Amino acid sequence: MNLLRADLNFHPMTTTTTITRFAPSPTGHLHIGGARTALLCWAFAKQTGIGGGRFLLRIEDTDQKRSSESSTKGILEDLAWLGITWDDGPELEFNGQTIGGDTRSVGPYYQAQRIDLYNDAINRLIEEDKAYPAFETPEELEAKRKEAIAAKIGYKYDRAALQISKEERTKRLAAGESHVVRFKMPDEPITVEDQLLGEVTIKPEEFDDFIIRKRDGFPTYHLAVTVDDALMGVTHVLRGQEHLINTPRHVALQTALGYDHPVYAHMPLIFNPDGSKMSKRDKDKAAKKACKDAGHESSPIEALDDATYTEWLKNKTRQLESDTLIALAKHLNIVLPEIDVEDFRRAGYLPEALTNYLALLGWNPKTKNEDGTDLERFDMDYLASHFSIAGMGKGQSKFDRIKLLSFNGDAIAALTDEEFASRWHQWATHYDTALAERFSQQDMVSLAPAVKTRCKTLADGRGVIGFAFIADDAIVYDGKAVHKALIKGERKGLELLKAFRDELAEFDDFTPDAIEAKVSAFAESKEVGMGKIAQPLRVAVTGAGVSPSLGQTLAILGKDAVLARIDGCIESVHADSGKE
């Protein structure tokens, strides 16, 4: 009964299901901005009443030169990884689950496979005198455009093709002369009723007769998107504000073709903290700067030859391949700015933290927590049931990685040890094979308590337990820490360490709790504070005064390594004293 009432409240007038769509062009990785658009489209569809609407995924591959199958695959996987699943669209097997499909029979979902549908629409427009062929070459148009710019007037297509007589046009078409098809843009203002920005009216002089079919026979974006949205039953279009100026074109096309108009909402864009666009070039720039700062005259990695390297360093616009940049970053031990979803995956972000942050960047639930603070942390279910356009901001925003890092650190800390180990190991299998080989998933369960609160990303995890990767005889001792813990105060620390080493040799229960208890008992027996023995031990086995809790640190290393390291440390202190 309640369900029925709620449903009626949400849909007082209509029985139509809300259908939103995300329509990327497969010309590269999934950009973080695209992921945000997809997320909000998904959320909008899901929150619409009981049972939710549908979220559709369509691949806009009408640019034959730039589209690739591998890009499509990457985009699909990145979306699935984020938990943004589509109801209609290309099928994808992900973690044993099938996403997508064509249950409504409105596919195919690749525009390159829908050329006939576009041509039907284009031919109809031509027959109805709403579109016409034009024969100018791109070069001719470019020349006219330059003239217009030189004269400081806005360029508009001059409709020269409309001056051609019907006979001549028929003749040239019959002769197979290559041409484009242009849409006769109506000579009246067009108002877009944007759900976020309100009414936006654009005057007719801002538009010209834009091309709807290219010379290569493929439709342009404007035509394809209009036809597909109508045929696929899309009811709501949420997209970036860069499309606002395109919308009147689409509205005009919809009218000309007799389609319904979807509801529009254009959302603000996101930028880097310095206000620049988040572009993949940022990664190249960061790597270039790091190489220069490090003073590398020649290529520091094998995968890159010296000639290319020096040319790249000199040439500001020259960019390296993604894989090469990653290798460089690894070698230089720097983190490249994350731009694509794939970058965030590699950097060890959790999808739930990323989607939470992304949703909050531009949308606000406007809800208080019980303690009076604003609700900021929520999951995909919450988003799906509470998202609304009314909660969206109109202003552009800057992507703050520090805040994202905080979200991610909290998300990691909230994981159970088992869940953390599973995620961490899976991540390591992809992005840090040495780590995955050194520690099994089971090992990682016991590592979890030490690592979870000390890392903001899964990639950070390695740093926390870095001491375990060093050979027992290759530890670099931090002079200051050694002095403070072992030598200062008449070598009391060193003596305690020696005494404890002997006790430890007889001790076999190398679990964190047992070790803690052992150290504590030892401190008591010697009538000193915990720190008096803990710090010398810590320095001896890790080389530094900072590490996870002592029990965890020793347990990770194991008895043999701990004894070997203590011996090594004592020896090195003696050797140093000899020099003095």
Place this chain on the structure above:
RNA sequence: GGCCCCAUCGUCUAGCCUGGUCCAGGACACCAGGUUUUCAUCCUGGUAACGCGGGUUCAAAUCCCGCUGGGGUCACCA
């Protein structure tokens, strides 16, 4: 440059529609203190904003206008 969109702490934002409860609330960051064998976590406290100028009004962060600033767009890319 034309056209279009936008404007609250360093950053993301709440408040703005329906003026007074706002000497503007929260989060992240930052600073100080506490807990802890170190670090991290955690806890407590603090610094910090209505871009500017005009109106309207008893009263403006909230309404109107102008300016400034930021952004988008002007392809046979999408």
